[in-house]
Amino acid sequence: MQTRSRITMADVAREAGVSTATVSFVLNNTKAVTPAVQARVEAAVQALGYRPSHAAQALRTGRSLALGLIIPDLTNPFFPKLAQDIEQEARTRGYAVLLADSHDDPALQQEHLGTLAQRGVDVLLVVPAVGTDDTLTADVPLIAIDRAAGDTPLVHSDKRQGGQIAAQHLLDLGHREFAVLAGPSRHGGVGERVRGMLGTLERAGVPVRKGRIYESDYSLLAGREGARHLLQTAPGFTALLAANDTLALGALSALTEAGITVPGQVSLVGFDDIPWSALSAPSLTTVRQDTRQMARQAIELALQTVNAPQVAPLPVGTTLTVRGSTAPVTTPGPLPPGPLPDPGHRPLENA
Amino acid sequence: MQTRSRITMADVAREAGVSTATVSFVLNNTKAVTPAVQARVEAAVQALGYRPSHAAQALRTGRSLALGLIIPDLTNPFFPKLAQDIEQEARTRGYAVLLADSHDDPALQQEHLGTLAQRGVDVLLVVPAVGTDDTLTADVPLIAIDRAAGDTPLVHSDKRQGGQIAAQHLLDLGHREFAVLAGPSRHGGVGERVRGMLGTLERAGVPVRKGRIYESDYSLLAGREGARHLLQTAPGFTALLAANDTLALGALSALTEAGITVPGQVSLVGFDDIPWSALSAPSLTTVRQDTRQMARQAIELALQTVNAPQVAPLPVGTTLTVRGSTAPVTTPGPLPPGPLPDPGHRPLENA
């Protein structure tokens, strides 16, 4: 069936009794054409089952109608959702997505940047790998998503705001003893989310001391280890803020294992609202990022960039999803009074 | 910087003082060339920073060195891992991956099949959407992964075997009262995994009755609902087999919520060994699929198919990862004697 050689525009032209130019015109309605001719051409296209050659189009126009997407780790549940949304959004605009996974490795990311660019993608969307040195470059326009990289145009949600509402939620519940699972440090500091959290807490008069901040990667395992570590070296916190849901869920498993009840003894807030977060026990209070909106902005910006200079979009807002992992600090269990309202704080021992 | 127009092979040829043909020959070492010339060409390539135009190559050779990958749902944690492995495996062979998500919708899948084929991918790898009617077709060679679709060449792990070892594990622990979360029914029946489970149980003399088999999709939510449903309508089982980890983890949350201890009162086994399974509480005993191996086979088969007729590879083996969610039936809690060794079975009531 599919062994017969390709049907070309010339075939269609012949069948319709017109020139290839005319066929091209009607196909792309790039120039006015008599209704009669139009109909003949369309009929011919139908009859022959003509499909334009993408390669030829790309060669001729210099546009591949493909975009590259470089993700740090498809195994981190936040990214599949993002990738899904980007793919969908791209498709509705006629773009296909070339996917690459950098495994959070800047070197591999660099390789991807090169190969995808050479492959002729019109634009590259990249969620920069964690160790990315500030200069992200390629031979095609670049858009950063979610994480900043130098002055690459960035589409992201307002993570600082997200961190703020997470912290504020816990403050509102009366918590005063905080610990933080910070994820990896970026640019020699802590990420925006955590910055938002810490800033809010400081302004509220309950700064988090260094020993209560655990830096690591974003993995489930890191969440476990981080929670264990915090429990051992700096117990007494009643609220735990995690830089993402993966960390939070890892922490949840460690806490539970250590016999700490959530939210009874420790309230826990995550970030991202990945699917699992709704179904953990307890379900996870978390900051939701609007991946759909991010995807839309990214594609928008990308396509603009392909044609004209771009305008940086506003950060996407985040919202707090309050679920079962957070509770007022006045719940059964040792109640360490906040340092401000009440001195004489007594650490919470595991059990 | 990148505004200067493309460096073509002609530029290189001129710089090296040779013809484009020669340049092509050295670049693809497709024909013998004098070392001297070779060196000159290479130098010119370096000097000019020449990058071949992929579009031109594709047009000329009819090969895009790209493959399409259609995934049913990137949000299901099993697939990102598979996609990652496929992308990696493809890349090492010089292939790029065009990703599409069918959202488990046959219609959308069909659309993808069309667009990707027209986009000129050399071959399409597809994990068929659940409702896929048996005839999966496209204008390019097709490889099915993980799920069968008509007589499309299939790469998959031996799911029946996986189901067998899962069931056998529970039998070995002494369980006799089984329930099954079966996932969606395919081709008017239950999937291979479940078939493997049920077959094994039947052969052991402990057939599972209809009311103990819950069909649904593969989601976390379905796992929850399924477990709840089974608990209400057909309590008394001590062992629960799930068609995948997502279902199992959903079930775990429902069981826990219902006050049923795992593995104390009910042993639970999943399928896939997704990352979360190691970190749930309790951790999940599950059947691991070797995605790496599947990816390798798929790419191998795909590339063969692009050139010559293919030979179907053997199903990839699965292995059981025993973790914390399974225990001998002789654990604290009501002990329903197996029907064969011991009649007079007493159902387990929740609590």
Added chain:
DNA sequence: TTGAAAGCGTTACCAT
């Protein structure tokens, strides 16, 4: 061993 030149299937300019 190297080069000239004919395409691959489109698009788009320039005529008509």
Added chain:
DNA sequence: ATGGTAACGCTTTCAA
């Protein structure tokens, strides 16, 4: 309103 035709950048046959 249409058609002829020259590119687009590469591979590959055929000659030299």
